[in-house]
Amino acid sequence: MDKVDNQIIEGLLKHVSVRSFTSEPLSDEVVKSLVTAAQAASTASFQQSYSIIDVVDDDLREKVTQAARNQRFMNQGGRLFVFCGDLNRNEKMAQELGVDVSQTIEGIDATLVGAIDASLAAQNMVIAAESMGLGVCFIGGIRDNIEEVSELLDIPEHVFPVYGLVIGHPKGKLNDIKPRLPFEAVYHKNQYQNKMDIVKKYDKKTNDYYNDRYGYKTDRSWAKTAVNSLIKLPRSFMKKFLNDHNLSKH
Amino acid sequence: MDKVDNQIIEGLLKHVSVRSFTSEPLSDEVVKSLVTAAQAASTASFQQSYSIIDVVDDDLREKVTQAARNQRFMNQGGRLFVFCGDLNRNEKMAQELGVDVSQTIEGIDATLVGAIDASLAAQNMVIAAESMGLGVCFIGGIRDNIEEVSELLDIPEHVFPVYGLVIGHPKGKLNDIKPRLPFEAVYHKNQYQNKMDIVKKYDKKTNDYYNDRYGYKTDRSWAKTAVNSLIKLPRSFMKKFLNDHNLSKH
Structure with a gap:
C-alpha cells in the first residue's frame, strides 16, 4: 500500500x-x-x-x-x-x-x-x-x-x-490554515457534476474561520469573499495589454 | 543561515x-x-x-x-x-x-x-x-x-x-533528469534581460542528453524540440472553444 x-x-x-x-x-x-x-x-x-x-x-x-x-x-x-x-x-x-x-x-x-x-x-x-x-x-x-x-x-x-x-x-x-472547499466539491468522477449543495454548506465554515481569525463576528463567508474580489477586480484591460504585447491576439 | x-x-x-x-x-x-x-x-x-x-x-x-x-x-x-x-x-x-x-x-x-x-x-x-x-x-x-x-x-x-x-x-x-535551461537564462535581476547568448549554449547540452537517452546520435537540440512542438501544435481553435464556453470573450 x-x-x-x-x-x-x-x-x-x-x-x-x-x-x-x-x-x-x-x-x-x-x-x-x-x-x-x-x-x-x-x-x-x-x-x-x-x-x-x-x-x-x-x-x-x-x-x-x-x-x-x-x-x-x-x-x-x-x-x-x-x-x-x-x-x-x-x-x-x-x-x-x-x-x-x-x-x-x-x-x-x-x-x-x-x-x-x-x-x-x-x-x-x-x-x-x-x-x-x-x-x-x-x-x-x-x-x-x-x-x-x-x-x-x-x-x-x-x-x-x-x-x-x-x-x-x-x-x-x-x-490558522484556511479551510478549503470540501474534497467532494472539487473532485469529480468521470464527468463534471454540479456540486453546489456541497459548496453552500462549506460557505458557513469559512465564515467561522474568519470570525476566529479576526476575533469578532464577521459577515465574511467564502462566497462573499470570492464574489467581492470578482466585482472589485474585473481587470478588463487585460486583453488590450496582452494584445499590445503580441499575445492572445486570436 | x-x-x-x-x-x-x-x-x-x-x-x-x-x-x-x-x-x-x-x-x-x-x-x-x-x-x-x-x-x-x-x-x-x-x-x-x-x-x-x-x-x-x-x-x-x-x-x-x-x-x-x-x-x-x-x-x-x-x-x-x-x-x-x-x-x-x-x-x-x-x-x-x-x-x-x-x-x-x-x-x-x-x-x-x-x-x-x-x-x-x-x-x-x-x-x-x-x-x-x-x-x-x-x-x-x-x-x-x-x-x-x-x-x-x-x-x-x-x-x-x-x-x-x-x-x-x-x-x-x-x-535521466532532463537538463533545464541554465539558472541565468530564466532568472533576471530587476529587469527583463535578453539571455539568448546563454540559451544558445544550453541548446547543445540538451542534444547530448537526447543522444544518451536514445543511445544514438540525434539532431534533437532544445530549440528544435521546442520549435517543432510550436509548429505542430498551434491550437488555433482555442479562442473559439473558450468563447463557446463563455470564457476569454473580452
Missing part, C-alpha cells in the same frame, strides 16, 4: 500565506536554490515558457509595490519575485532556426502555456521555500496595474507578468 | 516524467490524499477556481486517450486526472448572492486565473504523488481535441480542461 501520510504531504497541508516578514535577508545561495527548484517542474512540451524576475532594487521594489494596490508587506523584508509567462525566448530560438512561429505564439493557447509553466515553477518554489522554514505570499495584484509593472520591469513583447511571489522569514504567529 | 539542501528540495530536483506504469491501481485513500494535497495550494483571491476530474471509467478513459493524440501510456496503469479551470462555481455562488459577475468571469483574466489555480494545485499533487514513490506525466495533448474531451467529460460553460495528469506506479528504469 502507498504511504499516504508522509512528512512531505504533511508539509503541503500546512501551507498558509505569510504577509509579515523579519528583516533577515535571503542569501544569494537560497535564491539560487529556490529558482533551481522552480526549474525542476514540468513545462508544456519542455518549452520552459517562463521567466522569474528578482526585484532587488529598493526604488524599483517600492514602485512595483505601489502598482500592486500598495500592499505594504510586499516591500517589508524577504524578496519579491515576479513570475512571467515568457514566449519571447521560444520565438527568438525559432528565428535562429529560420522558422516563423508567431502564429502559435500570438494565439491564446500560448498565453495559457505561459501562465501554466510559470505556475508549475512557482509552486515548486513555494514548496522549496516552505521546506526551508520560509513563508510566501502570491501577489495577483501586480496584474491590477500590469502595464505599469511591465514598464518598470522592462517586459518585452511575448512576455507578461503572471503574479508576484514574496518569500521571506516569517514574523509573528502564522494564521 | 537557511538550509538549502534538505530532503524535500532533493526530491523536487529529481523530477522526471514517467510514461510507463505497472498495473497496480491507486487506492481511493491515495486519490483522496493526492486531491487534498492539491487543494492545499494557494488560489487567486482564495476563489479556488479549478476542478479535478478523475477518469475511472474504462471506456471513457480510452476515448479521452484517443482524443489526446492517442498517447497509449495514458490508458495503461495508474489513474488519469483532468485538471480544469473552473469559473462556474464562482458564477453560481454569485448568482446565489444576487450578483452578476459575468463581466469578470468572461474576461481573459479569469481564464488565466483558472489556468493558474489549476496549475498550483496540480503541482502540489505532483509533489504529493512523487513523495509516495508514484510517477506522473502531464498531458497537454488533451487540449489538442479540447472540444471532444469537453463533451466526453460533460464540461459546462465557464469551465475548460487545462491538461491531464497521469499518476501511477512507475515501471522500469526512469529516464
Whole structure:
C-alpha cells in the first residue's frame, strides 16, 4: 500500500500565506536554490515558457509595490519575485532556426502555456521555500496595474507578468490554515457534476474561520469573499495589454 | 543561515516524467490524499477556481486517450486526472448572492486565473504523488481535441480542461533528469534581460542528453524540440472553444 501520510504531504497541508516578514535577508545561495527548484517542474512540451524576475532594487521594489494596490508587506523584508509567462525566448530560438512561429505564439493557447509553466515553477518554489522554514505570499495584484509593472520591469513583447511571489522569514504567529472547499466539491468522477449543495454548506465554515481569525463576528463567508474580489477586480484591460504585447491576439 | 539542501528540495530536483506504469491501481485513500494535497495550494483571491476530474471509467478513459493524440501510456496503469479551470462555481455562488459577475468571469483574466489555480494545485499533487514513490506525466495533448474531451467529460460553460495528469506506479528504469535551461537564462535581476547568448549554449547540452537517452546520435537540440512542438501544435481553435464556453470573450 502507498504511504499516504508522509512528512512531505504533511508539509503541503500546512501551507498558509505569510504577509509579515523579519528583516533577515535571503542569501544569494537560497535564491539560487529556490529558482533551481522552480526549474525542476514540468513545462508544456519542455518549452520552459517562463521567466522569474528578482526585484532587488529598493526604488524599483517600492514602485512595483505601489502598482500592486500598495500592499505594504510586499516591500517589508524577504524578496519579491515576479513570475512571467515568457514566449519571447521560444520565438527568438525559432528565428535562429529560420522558422516563423508567431502564429502559435500570438494565439491564446500560448498565453495559457505561459501562465501554466510559470505556475508549475512557482509552486515548486513555494514548496522549496516552505521546506526551508520560509513563508510566501502570491501577489495577483501586480496584474491590477500590469502595464505599469511591465514598464518598470522592462517586459518585452511575448512576455507578461503572471503574479508576484514574496518569500521571506516569517514574523509573528502564522494564521490558522484556511479551510478549503470540501474534497467532494472539487473532485469529480468521470464527468463534471454540479456540486453546489456541497459548496453552500462549506460557505458557513469559512465564515467561522474568519470570525476566529479576526476575533469578532464577521459577515465574511467564502462566497462573499470570492464574489467581492470578482466585482472589485474585473481587470478588463487585460486583453488590450496582452494584445499590445503580441499575445492572445486570436 | 537557511538550509538549502534538505530532503524535500532533493526530491523536487529529481523530477522526471514517467510514461510507463505497472498495473497496480491507486487506492481511493491515495486519490483522496493526492486531491487534498492539491487543494492545499494557494488560489487567486482564495476563489479556488479549478476542478479535478478523475477518469475511472474504462471506456471513457480510452476515448479521452484517443482524443489526446492517442498517447497509449495514458490508458495503461495508474489513474488519469483532468485538471480544469473552473469559473462556474464562482458564477453560481454569485448568482446565489444576487450578483452578476459575468463581466469578470468572461474576461481573459479569469481564464488565466483558472489556468493558474489549476496549475498550483496540480503541482502540489505532483509533489504529493512523487513523495509516495508514484510517477506522473502531464498531458497537454488533451487540449489538442479540447472540444471532444469537453463533451466526453460533460464540461459546462465557464469551465475548460487545462491538461491531464497521469499518476501511477512507475515501471522500469526512469529516464535521466532532463537538463533545464541554465539558472541565468530564466532568472533576471530587476529587469527583463535578453539571455539568448546563454540559451544558445544550453541548446547543445540538451542534444547530448537526447543522444544518451536514445543511445544514438540525434539532431534533437532544445530549440528544435521546442520549435517543432510550436509548429505542430498551434491550437488555433482555442479562442473559439473558450468563447463557446463563455470564457476569454473580452
